[in-house]
Amino acid sequence: MNDRNIIALSRRGFLGTALGGIAALATQPSWAASKTLNVLSHKVHQTVLGADGGDLLADWKASNDADVFWTTFDSNPLQDRLFREASLGSTDYSVGYMIDNRPTSEIAALFEPLDDYLASDPIEDFQDIAPGLVDGMTVDGKLIGIPVRHATQGLFYNEELLQEAGIDAPPTTLEELVEQARKLTFTSSAGTPVVGMVLASDLAVFPVMFARAFGGDFITGDFQLMPDKDAMVKGLTVLREMFEAGALPRSYATTRNDDQVTWLQQGRAAFTVLPFARNAQLNNPEQSKYPGKIKAVEFPISAELKGKMPMSSIVEAWAMVIPKNAADKDLAWNFIKEVSSKRATLGMALNGNGPVRVSTYAEPDLVAKNPLAEVEAAVLANARGAFPPFPEAARAQGIMLEEVQLAVLGRKPVAEAVDAIVERVTPLMPA
Amino acid sequence: MRSRSIIGIAPLLAPVHVLILSVIVLPSLYVVWLSLNESSFGQAPTFVGLQNYIDVITDPAFRSALWNTVVLVVVAVHIELALGLGMALLFAGGLPFRRFLLVAVLAPYAVSEVIAVVMWRFLFDPDVGPVTLMLQSMGLPILDWSFEPSHAMILIALLTIWLHLPFTFIILYAARLAIPSDLYEAARIDGATAWQAFKRVTLPLLGPAIVVALLFRYIFAFRLFSEVWLLTQGGPARSTEVVAVYLYQEAFSYNAFGTAAATAWIMVLASLLLGAGYVFILRRQVSANANA
Numbered sequence: 035m036n037d038r039n040i041i042a043l044s045r046r047g048f049l050g051t052a053l054g055g056i057a058a059l060a061t062q063p064s065w066a067a068s069k070t071l072n073v074l075s076h077k078v079h080q081t082v083l084g085a086d087g088g089d090l091l092a093d094w095k096a097s098n099d100a101d102v103f104w105t106t107f108d109s110n111p112l113q114d115r116l117f118r119e120a121s122l123g124s125t126d127y128s129v130g131y132m133i134d135n136r137p138t139s140e141i142a143a144l145f146e147p148l149d150d151y152l153a154s155d156p157i158e159d160f161q162d163i164a165p166g167l168v169d170g171m172t173v174d175g176k177l178i179g180i181p182v183r184h185a186t187q188g189l190f191y192n193e194e195l196l197q198e199a200g201i202d203a204p205p206t207t208l209e210e211l212v213e214q215a216r217k218l219t220f221t222s223s224a225g226t227p228v229v230g231m232v233l234a235s236d237l238a239v240f241p242v243m244f245a246r247a248f249g250g251d252f253i254t255g256d257f258q259l260m261p262d263k264d265a266m267v268k269g270l271t272v273l274r275e276m277f278e279a280g281a282l283p284r285s286y287a288t289t290r291n292d293d294q295v296t297w298l299q300q301g302r303a304a305f306t307v308l309p310f311a312r313n314a315q316l317n318n319p320e321q322s323k324y325p326g327k328i329k330a331v332e333f334p335i336s337a338e339l340k341g342k343m344p345m346s347s348i349v350e351a352w353a354m355v356i357p358k359n360a361a362d363k364d365l366a367w368n369f370i371k372e373v374s375s376k377r378a379t380l381g382m383a384l385n386g387n388g389p390v391r392v393s394t395y396a397e398p399d400l401v402a403k404n405p406l407a408e409v410e411a412a413v414l415a416n417a418r419g420a421f422p423p424f425p426e427a428a429r430a431q432g433i434m435l436e437e438v439q440l441a442v443l444g445r446k447p448v449a450e451a452v453d454a455i456v457e458r459v460t461p462l463m464p465a
Numbered sequence: 466m467r468s469r470s471i472i473g474i475a476p477l478l479a480p481v482h483v484l485i486l487s488v489i490v491l492p493s494l495y496v497v498w499l500s501l502n503e504s505s506f507g508q509a510p511t512f513v514g515l516q517n518y519i520d521v522i523t524d525p526a527f528r529s530a531l532w533n534t535v536v537l538v539v540v541a542v543h544i545e546l547a548l549g550l551g552m553a554l555l556f557a558g559g560l561p562f563r564r565f566l567l568v569a570v571l572a573p574y575a576v577s578e579v580i581a582v583v584m585w586r587f588l589f590d591p592d593v594g595p596v597t598l599m600l601q602s603m604g605l606p607i608l609d610w611s612f613e614p615s616h617a618m619i620l621i622a623l624l625t626i627w628l629h630l631p632f633t634f635i636i637l638y639a640a641r642l643a644i645p646s647d648l649y650e651a652a653r654i655d656g657a658t659a660w661q662a663f664k665r666v667t668l669p670l671l672g673p674a675i676v677v678a679l680l681f682r683y684i685f686a687f688r689l690f691s692e693v694w695l696l697t698q699g700g701p702a703r704s705t706e707v708v709a710v711y712l713y714q715e716a717f718s719y720n721a722f723g724t725a726a727a728t729a730w731i732m733v734l735a736s737l738l739l740g741a742g743y744v745f746i747l748r749r750q751v752s753a754n755a756n757a
Contacts, residue, residue, distance in 0.1 A: 114720070117506040117507070118506070121506055121507070139507075140505065140506065141506055144506065235700070236698060236700075284591060285590075285612070286611075287611055287612065287700045287701030288610075288697055288698070288701070289611075425505065426719075428718050428719050428720070429718075429719045429721075432714070432719070436703055439700060439702040440702045445701075445702070
């Protein structure tokens with residue numbers, strides 16, 4: 035056998051093949067849509083838009099001869115990548131998803147103001163989008179993002195465990211919640227050790243909710259740091275006492291958001307605080323030992339404030355933004371318009387998205403599919419973010435969580451921890 | 466003639482230099498520049514001189530992270546060395562099922578750090594972890610790592626040792642196999658005990674390999690990140706934070722690129738300082754070999 039025959043490639047043959055290949059590419063065969071829109075998002079933003087037969091963007095893609103290419107990350111890495119892309123000379127990503135506690139003046143300056151787009155090519159019934167969410171994406175008078183998803187926190191409970199402990203109804207005050215959580219710290223009939231409540235220790239959401247139940251706050255929308263220190267002390271004292279009583283797990287300091295979901299699904303905890311949108315996941319028969327038994331209500335306010343003021347739960351919203359250095363801003367706006375339409379908002383809500391349009395909650399399809407739609411809409415009416423965006427917000431949150439952990443674990447008296455938060459966060463506040 | 470040949474060779478070497486320049490030298494210089502500026506997303510860098518270094522060094526959280534790192538590095542690296550050396554001698558001395566045991570010892574090095582941490586997190590779960598339940602059933606104290614910072618540090622050290630022991634072991638084992646058996650035969654004829662043979666033959670000849678293993682492990686261990694981040698995220702209340710986690714928080718949670726860059730350079734200097742003694746010994750050994 036002659037090796038030469040196998041590997042021989044003449045110069046003429048090589049040049050001919052190369053030229054033929056170039057010529058074939060030059061004819062631009064129609065392998066895919068002629069345009070590609072690159073989107074930076076969390077996986078959930080892609081998932082709620084559906085796929086294949088249920089693709090909510092199918093018509094849009096066909097009429098625009100465009101395809102959407104998603105690059106997805108977890109929340110913090112996503113924000114980091116988005117801001118990094120927007121800081122470059124140019125970026126291939128024309129649409130990004132941003133959380134509403136991120137856009138400081140400096141960050142907002144990296145993104146396209148959308149007021150002119152909205153005026154010249156309006157979004158369908160824009161007034162229908164919750165004004166509070168739109169305000170959250172308006173920085174220095176400019177609208178920089180179109181709200182697309184909200185995660186409003188509710189109190190989830192395992193109805194079967196409550197009944198087993200002889201509790202007929204979920205709590206209506208914070209004091210009742212604490213009492214029920216203590217009662218539910220037991221070994222269930224299934225032999226599972228149950229804690230009353232499971233909360234993640236790395237998010238400001240939970241201590242802030244407890245402070246708000248007493249009328250307090252961490253940082254208000256007008257940048258007042260802990261306007262009512264006593265309320266924060268009361269809120270953290272409740273958490274400390276729950277931990278002492280075993281109604282919060284001993285692993286509180288290393289408990290994460292995902293643990294909350296699995297603990298509730300496995301019947302290891304009776305209560306938790308999670309976005310209402312988690313309802314489907316918590317009751318998913320393939321994952322949960324208690325499908326259909328995990329329900330949610332509004333997080334209760336303290337007895338002293340019940341009936342005097344509404345509970346202000348925490349809402350986190352996502353918005354779609356266009357980097358100023360984006361390649362195809364017109365296509366990006368076109369995409370945003372489509373995703374913000376009433377049809378897509380309802381479709382996404384049916385897929386588990388927190389709808390940003392007020393009217394969506396009245397849609398019969400959603401009411402039929404989501405038993406929490408009504409209560410979520412009511413909670414959303416009084417909800418606000420955990421804290422407003424400012425340059426040192428993440429560091430302020432980190433300090434707060436550090437002191438809260440010390441207080442809840444009993445390594446620092448609660449009042450001292452609250453004083454330390456004020457002392458350490460004050461220098462970080464915007465002037 | 467000589468200069469012509471160098472000119473002829475230079476283009477062939479250039480890709481290596483370009484690669485080193487582009488992926489190590491230039492980014493390092495950029496980090497130096499960044500460490501002298503205040504910088505975040507959406508704002509132009511402002512020159513602040515050494516202020517970032519001062520801010521980092523005076524931050525109690527950094528000092529605590531540095532102390533945790535030094536403790537973990539010193540403890541983990543030296544335990545790894547003792548275990549690795551013992552196992553290398555055991556293997557060299559002859560073991561039944563040697564190939565199977567070799568695979569078992571080297572296996573952790575093939576496991577992704579993330580997978581390893583998730584696995585250990587499950588094994589040592591304070592409520593339902595199999596190891597925790599086993600210890601409880603035997604009436605032994607458990608590792609309460611999610612509550613007690615000292616227990617969390619022990620778990621991190623154990624995990625690090627388990628993950629990186631194969632590296633130290635394989636270097637020492639290879640070095641031990643390279644020692645000629647004649648030397649042990651001569652020692653035996655001279656009436657040396659096993660301890661004397663170890664002290665007078667094995668240890669001196671393993672010296673360079675031990676120093677290399679220690680030096681590499683010091684440098685690698687100082688970058689300790691995933692074990693801490695995935696196990697405790699530096700908590701409770703930053704009590705188990707290490708320098709790499711501190712750097713990550715500065716850069717990617719707080720977007721303070723100036724202080725993050727300063728932290729990176731302080732890390733380099735601290736690990737050099739920690740390994741300086743071993744570098745000195747290595748240099749002395751190299752020059753002694755050169756003069757021999």
